[in-house]
Amino acid sequence: MTSVTLLRTLVNCKSFICGPVLSSVTVQSPVRNPLFVGLFFNHEQVREMSRVKRRHTHPPYWHHMKNVQKKNDPLSSDNQRFIREIIEDKYSSASPVKGVETGKAEWTPKSRRSGVIARNIGIYPLWQKDGSRVLCTLLQVLDNHVIRYIPPAEYKSTLIGQKALKTKKELGCLVVGAEATRPDKFTRQYCSLFAESGLMPKKRLARFLVTPDAALPPCTPLTASHFVVGQAVDVYGKTIEHGFQGVVKRWGFKGGPASHGTTKFHRRGGTIGTGRNKARVWPGQKMPGHMGSERRVMRGLTVMRINSKYNVIYVKGSVPGATNSTVQLFDTFLPTRKFKKAPPFPTHFPPEAGSEQDDVSHPSLHTFGTPSIAH
Secondary structure (H helix, E strand, O other): HHHHHHHHHHHHHOOOOOOOHHHHOOOOOOOOHHHHHHHHOOOOOOOOOOOOOOOOOOOOOOOOOOOOOOOOOOHHHHHHHHHHHHHHHHHHHHOOOOOOOOOOOOOOOOOOOOOEEEEEEEEEEEOOOOOOOEEEEEEEOOOEEEEEEEEEHHHHHHHHHHHOOOOOOOOOEEEEEEEOOHHHHHHHHHHHHHHHOOOOEEEEEEEEEEEEEHOOOOEEOOOHHHHHOEEEEEEEEOOEEEEEOOOOHHHHOOOOOOOOOOOOOOOOOOOOOOHHHOOOOOOOOOOOEEEEEEEEEEEEEEEEEEEEOOOOOEEEEEOOOOOOOEEEEEOOOHHHHHOOOOOOOOOOOOOOOOOOOOOEEEOOOOOOOOOOOOO
């Protein structure tokens, strides 16, 4: 581009770039250069090969701000006691099911139930009757309640619903919350999400796609008895965060030699490309970077034991995430591991009369207290 062409381009764009600086210069051609306009305005820019982030460690922008950013002035003990009394009076009038009768629908093989939010409290070994050991992960179902049910027609009109419901199957959205806490810890916008259900604000929220026959009214509690012993479940969670790691820990590289003249190359990855035909770094090359904090799903895990007294589910195998992390637990999507018989549908309701068994184990497990040797 010559100097005269560049000058004409700058003068043509003086109204929104330079202002009165180049007002004294006169040019015959008043046409704006589209190339120069495109450099400053990217409304027509098309991204062909985008290097989009794989993970997001922050919540989506459409979520309401959850935690209170600014702390209020310290309150006296009398004022704190008064606030607690107001909160108790406001939320104590809400019934467990909000006065709505929960009708029991009939289960079909195409029905899809809701899931629960659980906390990983560690691993524990169980022994089978043949003497083999089975390592199980203990998942404690927290204070789970249904917050809201969105019908299929309404959920399909949302942005998330359009991506989730690409098929013709009509599914609704069930919002479940866990771990109730004081409302003064959250913002007013976040507390307004629980105004319809009449529950105290929850620390955790999750969405589960369900069929219309498995819909539950707000305030319905969800416990560990929602599942049955022997069924297969899927566990969705976030893996352990490791931060920025090298190739030896992140990808399992061998590294360089330990001695014989090796200098500052013990844990390096070596070459990352070639200098001949493809003289570039290929996409997906294993290099140092952020490790962990990935969303993963473990499918087809067997429920070995359920303790309904403490709401603890013993799941065979490992689940994503570290100890004390939260996961989502729901019925498996594997076609060969789905229910053959009707489960508690749409969820487990405690019996009106009589007591249910507090601890149920898999038939293959050895029950302690029973004789292990038969003559």
